[in-house]
Amino acid sequence: MPRTGGDYIFVSRTLSAPIGFVASVVLNLFVIFSVGSVFATIAPQYLAAVFAAVGIRSHNAGLLNVATTLSSPAPTYLIGIGCILAALIVASLPLRTFTKVYAILLPFGALSLLLAVLVLATHTSAALTPVLKSFHSSYGKILSAAAQAGYHPGSGFNLGADFAATPVVFGFMGFGFTAAYLGGEIRRPSSTVTRAYLSAIGIGVVGLLLLLGFAAHSLGENWIGSATYIASADPKAYPFPAPPGIMLFASLLTSNTPLIIAMNGLLVLLIIVSQGPAFFLTTRSMVAWSFDRVMPAKLSEVNERTHSPLITNFVLFLVYCVICAVLVWGPSTILQLAFGALLGQLPIFLLVSLVAIVIPWRRQALYNLAPISRRKIFGLPAISVVGGLAFASYAFFFEQYLTNNALGANSPVVFISFPIMLVVAVLMYLTSKWVNERRGVNLSVAFTELPPE
């Protein structure tokens, strides 16, 4: 079990333990909301899409009812929690086994997207006509209903924004997360991680370009945006028994049942497998907090056989149970937290890059002994220069996410939730400090440098 703890260790050692803990908690809360929302969409977005598409084509009312049922809160929650449990079990495997499972299942999951691309590439909106007709709707009716409800083309589905947002997110968040949290578990991370992420970004960019491009070409940007819009703005005009989504629309284009099942089933598999690293982020953080006694010592216990923190994984599962319940049964505005999660995480990454800038002066002795201290760029410490570039990049993204409506992140819910999470984190630390002081443990000394004179 490695001892990485990512930005928590970095910030705690350089600034202070409380700041490091609070920043780490806020980051992880946003990650949990973001990941939780992904699992909360499995039933309505993908499983319901299967029953809806097959039910429509086969004129089977029973299957359509199943699709509707799957989109209701209780099944959505139970299926979401079940998938989270499956993902956590996979993430609890010994790292070598997890890597093998991941390497085998991930391509199968990615196959779902390839199938969706093929369907979208080989069909046009004309294939939707009989489907829409069976619901007493049509391609044009969707467009007009959305217009009447106040939809403006380009304000919903926006090919450019959607295409630009995701690889950008992946590009900078992925590097940050993986380098900090998994770098200690990877062979030669300086080359391996770089290669992996550049490849992944390339695959992601190409895959997204194909998926979104063919979706827009096959169905029309305006139509996709309209259908998505009326699902919430004018539900009576929305014809389908499952929530809107690219996978639903792709499933409705074909009458091939095995293909529909494969597209959506494999995507569920992809979600379950691909969220493993996101769980690692939180579990590694929790283990690091526990090591420093900010959280109970039990959380840093590692199973001897699997070398995984099983207690932490179980606690995390319970947290996800609560978060998913909030996402499913809470006001729909809570879902905006999922889209705004990135906006919530960016201040933490700004803090981490600030730490990188100041560490040569803030922790001079520690820095001078590190190999990175021998690298300079224009006479300045390389880590400070890279930290400055990172800060500028994150600041740019932060501004974009704050101001660009098409990215969907700048919602009041996010602006309110950030200070709430900050308060929650501070309260957690103060509570832990009080409990520990009664046991004779001073949390602030964990990373305080002892006098070296």
Add this chain to the structure above:
Amino acid sequence: MFGHRRESSQNVRVFYAADIHGSERAFRKWVNSAKTFELDALVFGGDLTGKFVVPIVREAGGKWRSELYEPNGRIESEEELASFESQLRAAGKYPVVLDPEEKATYDAHPELVQRDLFKPVISKQTREWVGLIGDRLGGLRTQTYMMLGNDDDEEVAEDLAEAAVVLTDGAVVELPGGVQMASLGFSNPTPWKTPRELPEDEIAARLDRLMDKLSEPETAILNVHCPPRDTQLDQAALLDEEFNPRMRGGQVLVGGVGSSAVRSVIDRYQPMLSLHGHIHESAAVQKLGQTTAINPGSEYNDGILRGALLMLDPRGKRLKSWQLIHG
């Protein structure tokens, strides 16, 4: 200095660290921790001395050369030399300034390095450190306990004997408050055939003799440099015959390299607390039955002192709290 509140006087505050490996910076932090943490007992768990002598060769014109000096190995001034030597010492390396002829001799006869370079610098450093202990801890109530580890030569004990410390290796000692501590600094066999290794049966025999001397083993501290086998405290990369990490499927193979004898003793006697070092990358705290086993790890080469700050309740004969420190 750090704003902590002194607990009731019945508690005994102990700081444990190991595996400093010659790091000047880490050692000074260890000594200074006595005042910082207001310790009753300061314990060192073995591996005091460093592993590397770094030759710095004199050149004409008041310059020096060393392979480790970046960017080009050339040291241009006394100031640069002093700074380089300081950095090396902070990281646990011993700088030695040599003439080119001396360097050539040692290159041709590496067997002389141990006798002529290593042992003298280690002895010199140990005596300096002995003096530092006396200066810094002389006026404090802190009692200091030290032992050698597997990487330390036996001769180091002779220099340490002059310090105002309690040498604990192979002995049962009493900490302030009356808590007993049984110590052993040897390790099980390692790939590097270090100076102080013992086969498992010999470790078992020595530990059994030590445990027999304890009045109440279950309320005692076991201070053994080598961690118990197949726990979170002894996980390290498994090596091949050429000391390269063994790989499988692109992953480094990691396994338990600690002592089965130590594990057996802990399982049988269940001391209150067991303190270990030896495996620097395996910092952990693990409950083995009723025993809290701690390995604080080591980052000596970064000048960081990793240790465990412990609060003992001698009246209740229990470990009241523990905290891992990254000093």
